[in-house]
Amino acid sequence: GEDVEQSLFLSVREGDSSVINCTYTDSSSTYLYWYKQEPGAGLQLLTYIFSNMDMKQDQRLTVLLNKKDKHLSLRIADTQTGDSAIYFCADVLPEFLYDKLTFGKGTLLTVNP
């Protein structure tokens, strides 16, 4: 079945850039998502990219997609302490009745002052 992998931990200093990486296995993925989960909260969609795009920028967030290598990354510029959270990569595969999301294990981003 589909597999989505990401590194488990990332620690950066406030003001630096953070890069979270993700790989997926199914080339049929239509969209790729980045979700953010703050402590004790549910997941919140941060940004997404359509599978035929290479890059998407949204304020401090930049998503890069290398479809050939099935590699996705999320760059957060000028990382702040409020960015500390778990970030999940997920790919979307259309199923018969719904769009199936397969999540990675999540990357815990720690931002040190």
Next chain:
Amino acid sequence: NAGVTQTPKFRVLKTGQSMTLLCAQDMNHEYMYWYRQDPGMGLRLIHYSVGEGTTAKGEVPDGYNVSRLKKQNFLLGLESAAPSQTSVYFCASSYLPLAGGPPYEQYFGPGTRLTVT
């Protein structure tokens, strides 16, 4: 709008006990989902519903039952809880996907932390 709400927030069960988790959404979404999140793992889909009165199995349905009697509510039941069902349970909802169109965002509730001893 409250969005997606879940009841209860925390629960401790003994092995063999039963319980029902309630999910409610006020966004008039057709689709609703139940996921579980275990330490060091991504979310896994338990069951989902594509509309009132319908339910379907997801990736890990064993040991759970669901019902969607009203469009705004999606219930997850554990008939005989087991320690392996200790997890954080998330409910989500979304609009009906359009054929060939982009998927709609799934909106998540805050989660229910369940411990089975």
